[in-house]
Amino acid sequence: MTSVATAGDTFSVFGTTATLVVSEPAAVQVARTVADTELAAVDQACSRFRTDSELSRLNAADGRPVAVSSLFAEILGVALRAARLTDGDVDPTCGGPLADIGYDRDFAVLAAAGDTGPHRAGPHRRVPGWRSVQLDQSHGQARLRAGAQLDLGATAKAWAADRCATMIAARTGSGVLVSLGGDIAVAGTPPDAGWRIRVTDDHAASQNAPGQTVTIASGGLATSSTTVRTWAMGGRQMHHIINPATGEPASSCWRTVSVAAGSCVDANTASTAAIVRSGAALSWLQETGLPARLVRHDGSVEITAGWPADGAQADRA
Amino acid sequence: MRRDDVRFAMAARDDGMRKISRFTWRAGAVGAACSALIAVAFGHSVAAHEHGHGSQPSQGIIVPAQPPAPAQGAGQVVSGAS
Numbered sequence: 001m002t003s004v005a006t007a008g009d010t011f012s013v014f015g016t017t018a019t020l021v022v023s024e025p026a027a028v029q030v031a032r033t034v035a036d037t038e039l040a041a042v043d044q045a046c047s048r049f050r051t052d053s054e055l056s057r058l059n060a061a062d063g064r065p066v067a068v069s070s071l072f073a074e075i076l077g078v079a080l081r082a083a084r085l086t087d088g089d090v091d092p093t094c095g096g097p098l099a100d101i102g103y104d105r106d107f108a109v110l111a112a113a114g115d116t117g118p119h120r121a122g123p124h125r126r127v128p129g130w131r132s133v134q135l136d137q138s139h140g141q142a143r144l145r146a147g148a149q150l151d152l153g154a155t156a157k158a159w160a161a162d163r164c165a166t167m168i169a170a171r172t173g174s175g176v177l178v179s180l181g182g183d184i185a186v187a188g189t190p191p192d193a194g195w196r197i198r199v200t201d202d203h204a205a206s207q208n209a210p211g212q213t214v215t216i217a218s219g220g221l222a223t224s225s226t227t228v229r230t231w232a233m234g235g236r237q238m239h240h241i242i243n244p245a246t247g248e249p250a251s252s253c254w255r256t257v258s259v260a261a262g263s264c265v266d267a268n269t270a271s272t273a274a275i276v277r278s279g280a281a282l283s284w285l286q287e288t289g290l291p292a293r294l295v296r297h298d299g300s301v302e303i304t305a306g307w308p309a310d311g312a313q314a315d316r317a
Numbered sequence: 318m319r320r321d322d323v324r325f326a327m328a329a330r331d332d333g334m335r336k337i338s339r340f341t342w343r344a345g346a347v348g349a350a351c352s353a354l355i356a357v358a359f360g361h362s363v364a365a366h367e368h369g370h371g372s373q374p375s376q377g378i379i380v381p382a383q384p385p386a387p388a389q390g391a392g393q394v395v396s397g398a399s
Contacts, residue, residue, distance in 0.1 A: 006393065016399040085378055181399025197385075198392030204399070207391035214385035221385065225398030258396060262379030270378055288377065291384035306384030 006191060013039050014047075014157055016181030017204060022168070023175035023191050031168045031176060038167060039180075042160045045072040046152045048095060055150055059095060063146030065134075073137045078265055079155045083130035086273040091244040093128045095149030101249065102233045103240060127244040153240070158222055158268035161185040165264075183222045185264035190217045197221055199258045199293060202228045212293065212310040220264025224271040225256040241275050252278045256295040259285070260307070 007025035009032050011018050018039070020031050047053040054072040068076070079092035098104070132145035144150060162185040165178040169188030177186045177195045182202075186195050193215060200211030202225070214221075226239045226249070243250040257274040261267035270290050274281035282302055285292045291307040301310060 008393075019394050021393055177394060179394045179396070182395060182397045183399075184394060184396050193388070194386060196388050196391075196393045198395045200395060200397045202395075202397040202399075205395055205397055207393075207395055209395065209397075211397075213388045213390060213392050215388045216381070216385050217383060219379075219381040221396050223396045223398050228398035256398065260381045260385050262381055266378045289380045290378065291381065305380075308385060308387035 014043065014160075014180065016157075017179075018181070019177075019179040020164075020168070021177040021179075021195070022172065023189065024172065027168070027172035027174035027176075030172050031174070034168050034171055035164045035178065038164050039160060041071055042075070042156060042163075045069060046075055046156045048151055048153070055152060058142055058144050059149045061144065063144070065141050065143040068140055068142045070137075070140065073135060073140060073142065075152060075156050075159055076133070076135050076142060076150075077137060078159050079150075079152050080130055080133060080135060082155050082265070082269040086269060086276075088130060088244055089273040089276040090154050090269050091127055091130050091242075092150050092152055092154070093130055093132060093144075093148045094154075094242040094244060094247075095151035096147070097127055097242050097247040098151055098240065099149065100247070101238045103238070127242065127247050129244065154272050155265055155269060157181060158183040158185075158220070158263075158265040161264045162220060183220070183264050183268055184216075185220045186216060186218060199223060201225050201256045201295075210299075212308075214260075214308060216260060219260060219262045220267045221258065221260045222264055222268035222271050223256060223258040224268070224275050226250065226252060226275060227255055241272060243276050250276045250278070252276070253296060254278065254281065254294050255297045255299075257281065257292060258294075259290050259292040261290055 006021050006023055007028040008019060008021040009028055018035065020028065020035055022028050022031050043050070045054045048055060050056060054068055058066045058068070082090045083092060128145055128148035132148045134143040157180045161178045161180045161183045165176050165185040165187035168176045168178070173188070175188035175190050177184060184197060194217045196213060196215050198207045198209065198211055198213050200209040224241060226241060230237050230239045232238070239249045241250045242248070252275045254275055257271045259267045259270040259274065261270060270285065270292070274285060274292065274294065277284060282294065282304065285304040289305050292304045293307050294302045303309060
Protein backbone atom coordinates (compact mmCIF):
# COMPACT_ATOMS: atom_id res chain seq x y z
CA MET A 1 0.00 0.00 0.00
CA THR A 2 1.04 3.59 -0.53
CA SER A 3 0.81 6.55 1.79
CA VAL A 4 1.00 9.39 -0.72
CA ALA A 5 -1.58 12.14 -0.79
CA THR A 6 -4.53 11.61 -3.09
CA ALA A 7 -5.91 13.94 -5.73
CA GLY A 8 -9.34 14.07 -7.28
CA ASP A 9 -11.67 15.49 -9.86
CA THR A 10 -15.45 15.88 -9.91
CA PHE A 11 -17.65 16.37 -12.96
CA SER A 12 -21.12 15.66 -14.33
CA VAL A 13 -21.98 12.58 -16.36
CA PHE A 14 -25.06 10.41 -17.02
CA GLY A 15 -27.20 13.06 -15.29
CA THR A 16 -25.30 12.57 -12.05
CA THR A 17 -21.96 13.36 -10.42
CA ALA A 18 -18.72 11.53 -11.08
CA THR A 19 -15.71 11.64 -8.79
CA LEU A 20 -12.21 10.35 -9.52
CA VAL A 21 -9.64 9.97 -6.75
CA VAL A 22 -6.10 8.80 -7.52
CA SER A 23 -3.36 7.85 -5.10
CA GLU A 24 -0.73 9.43 -7.38
CA PRO A 25 -1.66 13.12 -7.76
CA ALA A 26 0.23 13.41 -11.04
CA ALA A 27 -2.12 10.85 -12.58
CA VAL A 28 -5.28 12.86 -12.17
CA GLN A 29 -5.28 14.47 -15.62
CA VAL A 30 -4.70 11.22 -17.48
CA ALA A 31 -7.34 9.60 -15.29
CA ARG A 32 -9.86 12.24 -16.32
CA THR A 33 -9.03 11.81 -20.00
CA VAL A 34 -9.47 8.05 -19.79
CA ALA A 35 -12.75 8.45 -17.90
CA ASP A 36 -14.12 11.01 -20.36
CA THR A 37 -13.40 8.70 -23.29
CA GLU A 38 -14.88 5.60 -21.70
CA LEU A 39 -17.97 7.32 -20.32
CA ALA A 40 -18.73 9.01 -23.64
CA ALA A 41 -18.62 5.61 -25.33
CA VAL A 42 -20.96 4.07 -22.74
CA ASP A 43 -23.39 6.99 -23.08
CA GLN A 44 -23.40 6.66 -26.86
CA ALA A 45 -24.13 2.95 -26.56
CA CYS A 46 -26.62 2.82 -23.68
CA SER A 47 -28.48 6.08 -23.14
CA ARG A 48 -32.25 5.67 -23.14
CA PHE A 49 -32.64 9.38 -23.82
CA ARG A 50 -30.47 9.67 -26.93
CA THR A 51 -32.18 8.81 -30.17
CA ASP A 52 -28.79 7.98 -31.70
CA SER A 53 -27.78 5.43 -29.05
CA GLU A 54 -27.53 1.73 -29.79
CA LEU A 55 -30.06 1.05 -27.06
CA SER A 56 -32.61 3.39 -28.69
CA ARG A 57 -32.07 1.65 -32.04
CA LEU A 58 -32.66 -1.74 -30.46
CA ASN A 59 -35.74 -0.50 -28.57
CA ALA A 60 -37.16 0.83 -31.86
CA ALA A 61 -36.40 -2.32 -33.89
CA ASP A 62 -39.83 -3.87 -33.22
CA GLY A 63 -38.51 -7.38 -32.81
CA ARG A 64 -35.96 -7.31 -35.62
CA PRO A 65 -32.35 -8.30 -34.96
CA VAL A 66 -29.94 -5.38 -34.74
CA ALA A 67 -26.17 -5.29 -35.22
CA VAL A 68 -24.51 -4.00 -32.06
CA SER A 69 -20.99 -2.95 -31.11
CA SER A 70 -18.83 -5.16 -28.90
CA LEU A 71 -19.15 -2.53 -26.15
CA PHE A 72 -22.95 -2.60 -26.22
CA ALA A 73 -22.95 -6.39 -26.43
CA GLU A 74 -20.73 -6.59 -23.36
CA ILE A 75 -22.91 -4.20 -21.34
CA LEU A 76 -26.08 -6.03 -22.39
CA GLY A 77 -24.41 -9.32 -21.44
CA VAL A 78 -23.65 -7.89 -18.00
CA ALA A 79 -27.31 -6.86 -17.60
CA LEU A 80 -28.51 -10.35 -18.58
CA ARG A 81 -26.07 -11.91 -16.15
CA ALA A 82 -27.43 -9.67 -13.37
CA ALA A 83 -30.95 -10.78 -14.24
CA ARG A 84 -29.97 -14.44 -14.18
CA LEU A 85 -28.10 -14.15 -10.87
CA THR A 86 -31.07 -12.46 -9.20
CA ASP A 87 -33.76 -14.69 -10.70
CA GLY A 88 -35.00 -11.72 -12.69
CA ASP A 89 -35.26 -9.23 -9.82
CA VAL A 90 -32.82 -6.95 -11.64
CA ASP A 91 -34.32 -6.97 -15.12
CA PRO A 92 -33.09 -4.93 -18.12
CA THR A 93 -36.52 -4.92 -19.79
CA CYS A 94 -38.04 -2.38 -17.40
CA GLY A 95 -37.82 0.47 -19.94
CA GLY A 96 -41.52 0.36 -20.79
CA PRO A 97 -42.83 0.46 -17.22
CA LEU A 98 -40.35 3.24 -16.36
CA ALA A 99 -41.69 5.34 -19.24
CA ASP A 100 -45.26 4.55 -18.13
CA ILE A 101 -44.61 6.05 -14.71
CA GLY A 102 -43.16 9.20 -16.22
CA TYR A 103 -39.44 8.45 -16.42
CA ASP A 104 -39.29 8.93 -20.17
CA ARG A 105 -36.80 11.82 -20.27
CA ASP A 106 -33.51 12.81 -18.72
CA PHE A 107 -33.95 12.89 -14.96
CA ALA A 108 -32.93 16.57 -14.64
CA VAL A 109 -35.80 17.47 -16.99
CA LEU A 110 -38.16 15.11 -15.15
CA ALA A 111 -37.27 16.55 -11.74
CA ALA A 112 -37.81 20.09 -12.99
CA ALA A 113 -41.21 19.21 -14.47
CA GLY A 114 -42.98 18.79 -11.12
CA ASP A 115 -45.92 16.39 -11.23
CA THR A 116 -45.76 14.55 -14.53
CA GLY A 117 -49.52 14.25 -14.83
CA PRO A 118 -52.19 11.67 -14.08
CA HIS A 119 -51.10 8.16 -13.28
CA ARG A 120 -51.76 5.83 -16.18
CA ALA A 121 -55.11 4.13 -15.67
CA GLY A 122 -55.75 0.46 -16.21
CA PRO A 123 -53.39 -2.47 -15.99
CA HIS A 124 -49.73 -1.57 -16.02
CA ARG A 125 -47.46 -2.67 -18.79
CA ARG A 126 -45.93 -5.99 -17.89
CA VAL A 127 -42.18 -6.31 -17.74
CA PRO A 128 -41.45 -8.60 -20.72
CA GLY A 129 -38.60 -10.21 -18.81
CA TRP A 130 -34.93 -10.68 -19.55
CA ARG A 131 -35.56 -13.89 -21.48
CA SER A 132 -37.17 -11.79 -24.20
CA VAL A 133 -33.67 -10.54 -25.05
CA GLN A 134 -31.46 -12.49 -27.41
CA LEU A 135 -27.80 -11.62 -27.52
CA ASP A 136 -25.28 -13.20 -29.87
CA GLN A 137 -22.01 -11.67 -28.78
CA SER A 138 -19.90 -13.66 -31.20
CA HIS A 139 -21.81 -12.22 -34.17
CA GLY A 140 -22.48 -8.79 -32.65
CA GLN A 141 -26.23 -9.08 -32.86
CA ALA A 142 -29.08 -8.47 -30.43
CA ARG A 143 -32.81 -8.93 -30.69
CA LEU A 144 -35.54 -7.72 -28.41
CA ARG A 145 -39.06 -9.11 -28.49
CA ALA A 146 -41.44 -6.62 -30.15
CA GLY A 147 -42.83 -4.25 -27.54
CA ALA A 148 -40.04 -4.83 -25.02
CA GLN A 149 -37.94 -1.81 -24.03
CA LEU A 150 -34.50 -1.98 -22.48
CA ASP A 151 -33.23 0.17 -19.65
CA LEU A 152 -29.68 -0.64 -18.60
CA GLY A 153 -29.55 1.91 -15.79
CA ALA A 154 -29.26 -0.73 -13.08
CA THR A 155 -25.98 -2.15 -14.35
CA ALA A 156 -24.40 0.07 -17.04
CA LYS A 157 -23.31 2.85 -14.69
CA ALA A 158 -21.74 0.43 -12.23
CA TRP A 159 -20.06 -1.47 -15.04
CA ALA A 160 -18.69 1.82 -16.38
CA ALA A 161 -17.23 2.60 -12.95
CA ASP A 162 -15.47 -0.79 -12.94
CA ARG A 163 -14.19 -0.26 -16.47
CA CYS A 164 -12.90 3.26 -15.80
CA ALA A 165 -11.14 2.16 -12.60
CA THR A 166 -9.46 -0.79 -14.29
CA MET A 167 -8.35 1.25 -17.30
CA ILE A 168 -7.09 4.20 -15.26
CA ALA A 169 -5.07 1.92 -12.97
CA ALA A 170 -3.61 0.12 -15.98
CA ARG A 171 -2.77 3.36 -17.82
CA THR A 172 -1.33 5.34 -14.89
CA GLY A 173 -0.12 2.71 -12.43
CA SER A 174 -1.90 4.70 -9.73
CA GLY A 175 -4.44 3.43 -7.27
CA VAL A 176 -7.83 4.82 -8.26
CA LEU A 177 -11.36 5.21 -7.00
CA VAL A 178 -14.14 5.96 -9.46
CA SER A 179 -17.56 7.03 -8.23
CA LEU A 180 -20.40 7.40 -10.73
CA GLY A 181 -23.38 8.71 -8.81
CA GLY A 182 -22.31 6.78 -5.71
CA ASP A 183 -21.53 3.52 -7.55
CA ILE A 184 -17.92 3.04 -6.50
CA ALA A 185 -15.15 0.94 -8.05
CA VAL A 186 -11.52 0.86 -6.97
CA ALA A 187 -8.45 -0.57 -8.68
CA GLY A 188 -4.70 -0.57 -8.30
CA THR A 189 -2.83 -0.13 -5.03
CA PRO A 190 -5.03 1.60 -2.46
CA PRO A 191 -3.86 4.19 0.07
CA ASP A 192 -2.52 2.83 3.38
CA ALA A 193 -5.82 3.20 5.16
CA GLY A 194 -7.89 2.09 2.18
CA TRP A 195 -10.46 4.21 0.33
CA ARG A 196 -12.70 5.99 2.82
CA ILE A 197 -16.38 6.00 1.85
CA ARG A 198 -19.36 7.62 3.53
CA VAL A 199 -22.38 5.38 3.09
CA THR A 200 -25.68 7.24 3.15
CA ASP A 201 -28.98 7.61 1.26
CA ASP A 202 -28.03 10.16 -1.37
CA HIS A 203 -24.73 10.30 -3.25
CA ALA A 204 -25.08 14.08 -3.43
CA ALA A 205 -25.18 14.40 0.37
CA SER A 206 -22.26 15.82 2.34
CA GLN A 207 -19.39 13.58 3.38
CA ASN A 208 -20.71 13.81 6.95
CA ALA A 209 -24.35 12.99 6.14
CA PRO A 210 -26.18 10.55 8.45
CA GLY A 211 -24.76 7.13 7.73
CA GLN A 212 -21.49 5.33 8.28
CA THR A 213 -17.90 5.68 7.12
CA VAL A 214 -16.11 2.51 5.98
CA THR A 215 -12.99 1.71 3.99
CA ILE A 216 -12.48 -0.69 1.11
CA ALA A 217 -9.26 -1.75 -0.58
CA SER A 218 -10.57 -3.55 -3.68
CA GLY A 219 -13.72 -4.36 -5.61
CA GLY A 220 -16.75 -2.13 -5.45
CA LEU A 221 -19.44 -0.68 -3.25
CA ALA A 222 -22.86 0.47 -4.37
CA THR A 223 -25.97 1.88 -2.77
CA SER A 224 -29.57 1.69 -3.94
CA SER A 225 -32.37 3.69 -2.41
CA THR A 226 -36.03 4.46 -2.91
CA THR A 227 -35.56 7.95 -1.47
CA VAL A 228 -33.49 9.36 -4.32
CA ARG A 229 -34.38 9.90 -8.00
CA THR A 230 -38.01 10.30 -7.09
CA TRP A 231 -40.73 12.31 -8.80
CA ALA A 232 -44.47 12.85 -8.58
CA MET A 233 -47.11 11.44 -10.90
CA GLY A 234 -50.78 12.01 -10.27
CA GLY A 235 -50.00 12.88 -6.67
CA ARG A 236 -48.06 9.66 -6.09
CA GLN A 237 -44.35 9.56 -5.37
CA MET A 238 -42.48 7.42 -7.87
CA HIS A 239 -38.95 6.10 -7.81
CA HIS A 240 -36.75 4.40 -10.37
CA ILE A 241 -36.35 0.88 -8.97
CA ILE A 242 -38.98 -1.22 -10.71
CA ASN A 243 -40.19 -4.52 -9.30
CA PRO A 244 -40.31 -6.68 -12.46
CA ALA A 245 -43.09 -8.77 -10.93
CA THR A 246 -45.50 -5.80 -10.82
CA GLY A 247 -44.09 -3.26 -13.29
CA GLU A 248 -44.41 -0.66 -10.51
CA PRO A 249 -41.83 1.06 -8.30
CA ALA A 250 -40.66 -1.52 -5.75
CA SER A 251 -42.42 -1.38 -2.41
CA SER A 252 -39.63 -2.29 -0.01
CA CYS A 253 -39.14 -2.45 3.73
CA TRP A 254 -35.68 -0.99 3.06
CA ARG A 255 -35.13 2.67 2.39
CA THR A 256 -31.50 2.21 1.39
CA VAL A 257 -29.22 -0.79 0.83
CA SER A 258 -25.43 -0.64 0.45
CA VAL A 259 -23.44 -3.70 -0.64
CA ALA A 260 -19.73 -4.41 -1.05
CA ALA A 261 -18.72 -6.97 -3.67
CA GLY A 262 -15.87 -8.09 -5.89
CA SER A 263 -16.87 -5.44 -8.43
CA CYS A 264 -19.07 -2.39 -8.53
CA VAL A 265 -21.52 -4.01 -10.93
CA ASP A 266 -21.96 -7.00 -8.62
CA ALA A 267 -22.44 -4.66 -5.66
CA ASN A 268 -25.07 -2.70 -7.57
CA THR A 269 -26.79 -5.85 -8.76
CA ALA A 270 -27.11 -7.04 -5.17
CA SER A 271 -28.19 -3.69 -3.70
CA THR A 272 -30.89 -3.26 -6.36
CA ALA A 273 -32.12 -6.83 -5.91
CA ALA A 274 -32.21 -6.32 -2.14
CA ILE A 275 -34.56 -3.34 -2.53
CA VAL A 276 -36.85 -5.44 -4.76
CA ARG A 277 -36.71 -8.51 -2.49
CA SER A 278 -37.61 -6.44 0.56
CA GLY A 279 -37.75 -8.62 3.69
CA ALA A 280 -36.26 -11.67 1.93
CA ALA A 281 -33.11 -9.73 1.10
CA LEU A 282 -31.52 -10.10 4.51
CA SER A 283 -31.22 -13.89 4.41
CA TRP A 284 -30.29 -13.83 0.70
CA LEU A 285 -27.37 -11.45 1.30
CA GLN A 286 -26.30 -13.47 4.32
CA GLU A 287 -26.37 -16.72 2.35
CA THR A 288 -24.42 -15.26 -0.57
CA GLY A 289 -21.80 -13.88 1.82
CA LEU A 290 -22.17 -10.30 0.64
CA PRO A 291 -21.37 -7.63 3.24
CA ALA A 292 -24.31 -5.23 3.25
CA ARG A 293 -25.92 -2.46 5.24
CA LEU A 294 -29.71 -2.23 5.02
CA VAL A 295 -31.61 0.76 6.38
CA ARG A 296 -35.34 0.59 7.13
CA HIS A 297 -37.66 3.53 6.63
CA ASP A 298 -37.50 4.28 10.36
CA GLY A 299 -33.71 4.49 10.12
CA SER A 300 -32.95 1.21 11.91
CA VAL A 301 -30.04 -0.68 10.38
CA GLU A 302 -29.26 -4.35 9.66
CA ILE A 303 -25.84 -5.59 8.55
CA THR A 304 -24.72 -8.85 6.93
CA ALA A 305 -21.63 -10.95 6.26
CA GLY A 306 -18.88 -8.94 7.91
CA TRP A 307 -20.12 -5.41 7.26
CA PRO A 308 -18.73 -3.47 10.26
CA ALA A 309 -21.10 -2.60 13.06
CA ASP A 310 -22.11 1.02 13.23
CA GLY A 311 -21.94 2.68 16.67
CA ALA A 312 -25.31 4.30 16.23
CA GLN A 313 -26.94 1.41 14.28
CA ALA A 314 -29.58 3.81 13.06
CA ASP A 315 -29.79 6.47 10.38
CA ARG A 316 -32.20 9.21 11.24
CA ALA A 317 -33.04 10.87 7.99
CA MET B 318 -46.89 -82.67 -45.43
CA ARG B 319 -48.11 -82.32 -48.98
CA ARG B 320 -46.14 -80.27 -51.49
CA ASP B 321 -48.98 -77.70 -51.79
CA ASP B 322 -49.00 -77.21 -48.04
CA VAL B 323 -45.26 -76.63 -48.04
CA ARG B 324 -45.53 -74.08 -50.84
CA PHE B 325 -48.40 -72.33 -49.00
CA ALA B 326 -46.44 -72.24 -45.77
CA MET B 327 -43.34 -70.84 -47.47
CA ALA B 328 -45.41 -68.17 -49.22
CA ALA B 329 -47.06 -67.25 -45.92
CA ARG B 330 -43.64 -67.06 -44.25
CA ASP B 331 -42.25 -64.86 -47.05
CA ASP B 332 -45.28 -62.62 -46.85
CA GLY B 333 -44.88 -62.31 -43.08
CA MET B 334 -41.20 -61.53 -43.47
CA ARG B 335 -41.98 -58.81 -46.00
CA LYS B 336 -44.56 -57.28 -43.64
CA ILE B 337 -42.13 -57.34 -40.72
CA SER B 338 -39.43 -55.85 -42.92
CA ARG B 339 -41.73 -53.06 -44.13
CA PHE B 340 -42.86 -52.37 -40.56
CA THR B 341 -39.26 -52.28 -39.37
CA TRP B 342 -38.27 -49.81 -42.08
CA ARG B 343 -41.28 -47.60 -41.40
CA ALA B 344 -40.67 -47.67 -37.64
CA GLY B 345 -37.02 -46.81 -38.28
CA ALA B 346 -37.95 -43.94 -40.57
CA VAL B 347 -40.53 -42.57 -38.13
CA GLY B 348 -37.98 -42.90 -35.30
CA ALA B 349 -35.33 -41.07 -37.31
CA ALA B 350 -37.78 -38.28 -38.16
CA CYS B 351 -38.79 -37.94 -34.50
CA SER B 352 -35.13 -37.87 -33.46
CA ALA B 353 -34.45 -35.13 -35.99
CA LEU B 354 -37.42 -33.11 -34.76
CA ILE B 355 -36.33 -33.50 -31.13
CA ALA B 356 -32.77 -32.55 -32.05
CA VAL B 357 -33.96 -29.42 -33.86
CA ALA B 358 -36.23 -28.43 -30.99
CA PHE B 359 -33.57 -29.11 -28.37
CA GLY B 360 -30.88 -27.39 -30.41
CA HIS B 361 -33.09 -24.31 -30.77
CA SER B 362 -33.77 -24.30 -27.05
CA VAL B 363 -30.07 -24.48 -26.24
CA ALA B 364 -29.27 -21.73 -28.74
CA ALA B 365 -31.96 -19.48 -27.30
CA HIS B 366 -30.68 -20.20 -23.81
CA GLU B 367 -27.13 -19.28 -24.75
CA HIS B 368 -28.23 -16.20 -26.67
CA GLY B 369 -30.37 -15.10 -23.76
CA HIS B 370 -27.48 -15.33 -21.35
CA GLY B 371 -24.82 -13.79 -23.56
CA SER B 372 -21.32 -15.09 -22.98
CA GLN B 373 -20.85 -13.96 -19.43
CA PRO B 374 -19.26 -16.42 -17.04
CA SER B 375 -21.77 -18.48 -15.10
CA GLN B 376 -20.32 -17.73 -11.67
CA GLY B 377 -22.46 -16.03 -9.06
CA ILE B 378 -22.14 -12.58 -7.59
CA ILE B 379 -18.54 -12.20 -6.45
CA VAL B 380 -17.96 -11.45 -2.79
CA PRO B 381 -15.23 -8.91 -1.95
CA ALA B 382 -11.74 -10.07 -1.01
CA GLN B 383 -12.30 -8.35 2.34
CA PRO B 384 -15.43 -6.84 3.85
CA PRO B 385 -15.44 -3.08 4.39
CA ALA B 386 -13.52 -1.96 7.49
CA PRO B 387 -14.86 0.55 10.00
CA ALA B 388 -13.55 4.11 9.82
CA GLN B 389 -14.14 7.40 11.59
CA GLY B 390 -15.00 10.81 10.27
CA ALA B 391 -15.93 11.95 6.82
CA GLY B 392 -15.47 9.92 3.66
CA GLN B 393 -13.35 10.81 0.65
CA VAL B 394 -16.46 10.09 -1.39
CA VAL B 395 -20.10 9.32 -0.70
CA SER B 396 -21.88 6.14 -1.69
CA GLY B 397 -25.56 6.84 -1.96
CA ALA B 398 -28.23 6.41 -4.57
CA SER B 399 -28.41 8.67 -7.60
